[in-house]
Amino acid sequence: MMGKLIWLMGPSGSGKDSLLAELRLREQTQLLVAHRYITRDASAGSENxxxxxxxxxxxxxxxxxxxxxxxxxxxxxxVGIEIDLWxxxxxxxxVNGSRAHLPQARARYQSALLPVCLQVSPEIxxxxxxxRGRENASEINARLARAARYTPQDCHTLNNDGSL
Incomplete structure (x- = not known):
């Protein structure tokens, strides 16, 4: 039996880390949250x-x-190959996935892939x-522009304007 790879995507500030943290707190017998390997300091950002x-x-x-x-x-x-075993x-x-690299995930996991896009209104x-205070006004504007550009096709969409 093959599980599903839930490729969670959304712009910075859409609530991916909060959603993943909440999933980790709940006992899920058939759902695992994969850690990402990242070339940044362990204390940087909010992602585990x-x-x-x-x-x-x-x-x-x-x-x-x-x-x-x-x-x-x-x-x-x-993302480590341990996910293939799981x-x-x-x-x-x-997986906290990348919108720009969804095609790479599709190519590898095909029908096992379930792309999920978190959407948040521009004002929220x-x-x-x-x-969160990590970016200046110019960087925020760039992130908002990038968020508007990257809306993957064939993706299950969840609106995350509210609280979890």
Whole structure:
């Protein structure tokens, strides 16, 4: 039995990390949340991730230990091949995915892939980005423009304007 790979996507500030954190708190016997391997400090950002140096990241990639990997926002991101074992064991797996790299996930997981897009209205997204205080006004405007550009096709859509 093959589980589903739930590829969770959405712009910065859409609530992906909050949703994943909430899923981790609930006992789910058939749902696993995959950690991403990222070339950033463990304390940076709000995501529960595994911090790697670029050397460590490329060593893992070179040994085919990453099922999927991509470069975005000056960082390298990867998802370990352990997700393949989990899927083949029948578990559903949620991944904090990249909108721009959805085609890569589709090519590898085909019918096992369930793309889910979190959508947030532009005014709520702006408010969330301003409240977290990590970006200046110019960076927020760039994120909002990028959010408007990247709306994947054939994606289950969840509106996340409210609270969890």
């Amino acid at each position: 991730h595994i911090a790697l140096s670029e050397r460590e990241f490329f060593t893992r990639a070179g040994q085919n230990l990453l099922a999927l990997s991509w470069h975005a926002n000056g960082l390298y991101y990867g 899927l083949h064991a029948g578990f559903d797996v949620v 997204l702006r408010q969330r980005l301003e409240n």
